[in-house]
Amino acid sequence: MISFRQSLAILSGVLSILALFFPLGELNGEAVSLWSDSGLTAFAIVSMLASVAVLLNRLKGLKADLVLVILPHVGAWMLLSRLDVADQHLASGFWCLVVSSWLMAWLLVDQLSAKKTKTPTAKRFYSIVVPVLFGVWLLLLWELVVRGLQIPTVLLPPPSMIGARFMASTDILWADFQQTFLKAVLIGYILGCGSAFIIAILIDRSPFLQRGLLPIGNLVSALPIIGVAPIMVMWFGFDWHSKAAVVIIMTFFPMLVNTVAGLSITSSIEKDMMKTYAASYWQSLIKLRLPSALPFVFNALKINSTLAMIGAIVAEFFGTPIVGMGFRISTEVGRMNVDMVWAEIAVAALAGTAFYGIMVVIERACTFWHPSFRSSR
Amino acid sequence: MLQSTAINTNGNATGVAEGTKQGTTGQAEKMDTNGMSPETGTSSQEQSANSVINIKGLSLTFETNDGPVHALSDIDLTINQGDFVSFIGPSGCGKTTLLRAVADLEQPTGGELWVNGVSAQQARLNRDYGYVFQAPALYPWRTIAGNISLPLEVMGIPKSERQDRIARNMELVNLSGFDKKYPWQLSGGMQQRASIARALSFDPELLLMDEPFGALDEIVRDHLNEQLLRLWDKTDKTVLFVTHSIPEAVFLSSKIVVMSPRPGRIYDVIDCNLPRDRGLDIREAPEFLEIAHRVREGLKEGHSYDD
Numbered sequence A: 001m002i003s004f005r006q007s008l009a010i011l012s013g014v015l016s017i018l019a020l021f022f023p024l025g026e027l028n029g030e031a032v033s034l035w036s037d038s039g040l041t042a043f044a045i046v047s048m049l050a051s052v053a054v055l056l057n058r059l060k061g062l063k064a065d066l067v068l069v070i071l072p073h074v075g076a077w078m079l080l081s082r083l084d085v086a087d088q089h090l091a092s093g094f095w096c097l098v099v100s101s102w103l104m105a106w107l108l109v110d111q112l113s114a115k116k117t118k119t120p121t122a123k124r125f126y127s128i129v130v131p132v133l134f135g136v137w138l139l140l141l142w143e144l145v146v147r148g149l150q151i152p153t154v155l156l157p158p159p160s161m162i163g164a165r166f167m168a169s170t171d172i173l174w175a176d177f178q179q180t181f182l183k184a185v186l187i188g189y190i191l192g193c194g195s196a197f198i199i200a201i202l203i204d205r206s207p208f209l210q211r212g213l214l215p216i217g218n219l220v221s222a223l224p225i226i227g228v229a230p231i232m233v234m235w236f237g238f239d240w241h242s243k244a245a246v247v248i249i250m251t252f253f254p255m256l257v258n259t260v261a262g263l264s265i266t267s268s269i270e271k272d273m274m275k276t277y278a279a280s281y282w283q284s285l286i287k288l289r290l291p292s293a294l295p296f297v298f299n300a301l302k303i304n305s306t307l308a309m310i311g312a313i314v315a316e317f318f319g320t321p322i323v324g325m326g327f328r329i330s331t332e333v334g335r336m337n338v339d340m341v342w343a344e345i346a347v348a349a350l351a352g353t354a355f356y357g358i359m360v361v362i363e364r365a366c367t368f369w370h371p372s373f374r375s376s377r
Numbered sequence B: 001m002l003q004s005t006a007i008n009t010n011g012n013a014t015g016v017a018e019g020t021k022q023g024t025t026g027q028a029e030k031m032d033t034n035g036m037s038p039e040t041g042t043s044s045q046e047q048s049a050n051s052v053i054n055i056k057g058l059s060l061t062f063e064t065n066d067g068p069v070h071a072l073s074d075i076d077l078t079i080n081q082g083d084f085v086s087f088i089g090p091s092g093c094g095k096t097t098l099l100r101a102v103a104d105l106e107q108p109t110g111g112e113l114w115v116n117g118v119s120a121q122q123a124r125l126n127r128d129y130g131y132v133f134q135a136p137a138l139y140p141w142r143t144i145a146g147n148i149s150l151p152l153e154v155m156g157i158p159k160s161e162r163q164d165r166i167a168r169n170m171e172l173v174n175l176s177g178f179d180k181k182y183p184w185q186l187s188g189g190m191q192q193r194a195s196i197a198r199a200l201s202f203d204p205e206l207l208l209m210d211e212p213f214g215a216l217d218e219i220v221r222d223h224l225n226e227q228l229l230r231l232w233d234k235t236d237k238t239v240l241f242v243t244h245s246i247p248e249a250v251f252l253s254s255k256i257v258v259m260s261p262r263p264g265r266i267y268d269v270i271d272c273n274l275p276r277d278r279g280l281d282i283r284e285a286p287e288f289l290e291i292a293h294r295v296r297e298g299l300k301e302g303h304s305y306d307d
């Protein structure tokens, strides 16, 4: 019976051997063999030996960590530098080595996730390292495949090209970020979530308004943003105000619905207790009902952080001044500057993730008492 | 009505015979301890000078989808200042409902109910009572100290005094040192003790306790029984106490109200004036066992009466 680890090792070893017999690619009509490249040959042989050692369970503990940290990454670095050894796209020998070093990295991840960590710092360390490794390899494979197979950059530019474009256009990206995120998204988000929260509290005492407003809420949140955005542009003009209005519309009702639901979940015994203290409406709202509604409120805040990004970017497709992330994406696509589009997408992804992450951190600090977070304290 | 008839039962059960025995012991010495009189002009002229709770012909019916549930039917009961009254009876006989009616958490559908000479609602607004629910119902986002502080904050007691009272009451229920813990970090028994400390924190004259020790183990329960008895003896609070345990009822009470279900009513009222400075060992004394026996008989009869 072989373990998962051993089967990874077998595959990786077999691919390293195969690489020795298949061409890397063609240069001027002649096949380029691996043997002509001493560096890659050495890598193939060493990684074959390492695979055998893993297979026989000879490679363990710190030594295994060290080998698996160094080997696949040196391999990947060498493969990256050999991307132009052939004049057409690269051939099977090259891909054998790519897959082999990828499997080796997989072995490393597998080994790291299986570690029994004692201290919380170590646990934290591994919980960061594993996703980082995952991300790095995603980018590596993306780069190798796109360039190795010579995929047209309009279809998918390699990450290096996106990175270069990113570094070269930080001033444009920053201006777009300011326009779209710091103005439209943040202001719309704060106004949308804030007003919905306040209105939820105002209609709390009126079942009539709740019954009337919530269905309208569902209706409005079902409105397609493509329909709303042009109208907002007509009402509020081309600048960020119309985008903030779209964000307000998108974030308002998730927040309203969640807050109303959250305010109604207090158990009868908890409310009875407040009653026995002859607490006023506002006292029991502040000391009981709002705290217990917090998990719902944060749920809406998290959903809305994503909605706000989408809303602001898409709304810019319908008319903006000549700045903004959505504007940039739509114009650069038209000019076939796909690298710039991807750079904007990267900014949007980073900003969206950070926004969401900050909400999660605040949520944890405020609702640490909730059963879903208790274990972490 | 005279002060000597401290407790009335509804006249339809055997309990009526007890009327003469009641009030002969233990009442006289309590009389002088409170000069308190009912609030002026609000209640019926019939109340005795030191009665805290007056219930006449009280009934309470829940309208449910399966038809009406007669949770309480024609209850007559007077409880005096300083009484420790236990309510005992099978599940569903209306003990909780009666306590909740006194606390103005349920609305009676008939009869009269006066608390401290005023309506139950007015008494609640006066913050006349502390209520210990069957479940601890501590707020999970507040520490233990924060939970005990909750009624004090609602009632607008200044911070320095709040801290005093929190410390004092945590000590009373043996929770000192746990003030910074959260409820979900404590055992069920500790949580229930915290909820008792919370009810005591604002020092109400009247305590309504609904099976407060139901979920606790024997040893903790014994300890808290003793603490509660000391507290009652020292402060002369009036306590309404629901329990399922006969020994607990006999040990703690000056009166035991035996209830029977469907419709919920009072089956018997048993006087129980063991010496005020009793310890746990009184549970082996003959007079203790005799009262316990009567309670048990009452429970049995009340139950079979119904079937």
Ligand SMILES: Nc1ncnc2c1ncn2[C@@H]1O[C@H](COP(=O)(O)OP(=O)(O)O)[C@@H](O)[C@H]1O
Pocket: B062, B063, B064, B069, B070, B071, B089, B090, B091, B092, B093, B094, B095, B096, B097, B098, B264
């Ligand atoms: N809110 C309610 N709605 C309907 N029926 C209720 C409600 N509360 C209690 N009851 C019914 O009233 C009766 C008495 O209940 P309760 O006072 O809780 O009994 P106990 O505390 O003695 O076990 C039971 O039959 C119960 O089902």
Ligand SMILES: [Mg+2]
Pocket: B095, B096, B097, B210
């Ligand atoms: Mg009950």
